[in-house]
Amino acid sequence: MNTPHASSPAFGPLHFTLRGALDGARACLPIALGVGVYGVLFGLLARQKGLSLTAALSMSSFVFAGASQLIAMDLWGPELPMLSLIATTFIVNLRHVLMGAALTPWLTRLTPGQAYGSLFFMTDESWAVTLGRYSTDLRRGAASDGAWLIGSGLAVYLSWNISTALGHTLVRGLEDPAKYGLDFAFTAVFMALLVGLRPRRCDLLPLIAATAAALLGGKFLPGKWYILAGAFAGGLAAALLPAPAPTSTCSTEEPK
Amino acid sequence: MTAPLASAPALETFLTIGGMALATYSSRAAGLALMSRITVTGRMERFMKAIPGAILASIVAPSALTAGPADAIATGITAAIAWKFGNLPIAMIAGVGSALALRALLA
Incomplete structure (x- = not known):
């Protein structure tokens, strides 16, 4: 696990290209489709809880955090527990602090706009895929493209929002993803990425x-x-x- | 289609969504905001370098090790395939396929 650190010298600015973003999106595509299964589930639950399509899509596009959105639907009701919903969301997402920190050696080599813009789209999946790629680049002495994080994040973002809309408008019932082994897709991906760090x-x-x-x-x-x-x-x-x-x-x- | 009995008022709904959005983005931005202001060396540096692997192992551990022998073996197969091919889609397909098969076999 050869992640560099902020104190290392000789790190120039990173490229931030469309090509890098597309590569990141492509690498994250299989797992983005897996995320879509849960987006459909969220859309469906949101409709059952009385959220309009606009409200459900606003949550998916501005909050964009699968676990907290699904937990929020559990707490959602006519009497909205606003503060506990917001606090729960913060606690559920605290892990992102460490994930962002782990990417700092690369993010500090981007402009603040690029870095903080990319972070808006960071999910467990796009973080892991990007970190895996950057570690491999480092091992091979290859140059990394700073647009990987936003590219892989956007792939998940599009899938999450499209599937939210589908679940809200079209789907009337959802089979358990476990029936097709889809629940295991996440375990498989994160295991593969762990192996990819070559411990x-x-x-x-x-x-x-x-x-x-x-x-x-x-x-x-x-x-x-x-x-x-x-x-x-x-x-x-x-x-x-x-x-x-x-x-x-x-x-x-x-x-x- | 069954209409919901009662829904939360629109204003509260969107205020809550706004609050959740702020809470989430601050968690995403905080790591960089904190770490770009300090220089890490020694023990702190070793702590930070261990974080990526530790997060991945932590995400995997409960589903791999407490969901029964089928999932545990499938996780091992996924790791072996990932080590050999270094290809994410192949590892994912092999993992899902072996989990489905082993769950059917060992159920």
Whole structure:
């Protein structure tokens, strides 16, 4: 897992091209279609809860966060618990703070407009696909294109909004995605992206710590807290382990 | 089509959506806003470098390890295919296919 860090010297500005955005969109397309299954579900639930098509589409286009939108539909009613809906959304999305932080070494090489604009479209899926690509670029010494994040994010964005509209207007009933194994598509994609980071032996203990904390979190914490729990456990394990020798491939020191 | 019995008032609906949008965007922007202001070294740097893998492992762990043997084996197959081919769509199709087959077999 060869992510660089903000303190590394010799990082110039990144390209930000249409080609890069299209490459990102293409790479994220299969998982964007998987997201669409849940967009249909959201559209359907939103109609049942009395949201107009305009309201459902406003939520999908301005909030654009699958888990929080589905949880919001659970809490939605004629008496709207506004503050708890907003607070729940914030807590469910706290994991994005760490995801954005992990992309900082690349995002600081874009203009603020490009970086903060791209972040609006960042989802678990587009973050993971983009980070995987940038890690591979780094390993191969290839130049990264800064438009990958917004390209992959837009693929998910389009799918999420189109499927919200479909679910709200056309679909009258939805079969369980698990019937076709579609629920597993997300596990498969995130597993493949984890493998794509090519973890080294020194990454093993942090990964085990993350897995253990996520399992405990999944058992005892509500919502998506298990992701934050696992992320912190993995980070802490890496921070507390003794620093690798400067000669090892795991060292964070630049080669002299 | 069944009409909903009662819906939330439009003004409250859109205020809530606006609040949710702000909450979500601030979570997306906060990581960069914080990290671009500080220089990380030493332990903090090792912490940050471990985050991507730790997040991915955490997302996968509950669905891979607590949803029964079929999903656990399918996750292993996905990992092997991803390692060999390094191709996301292939790994996804192999994962979904093996999960479907193994769930049917082991149910």
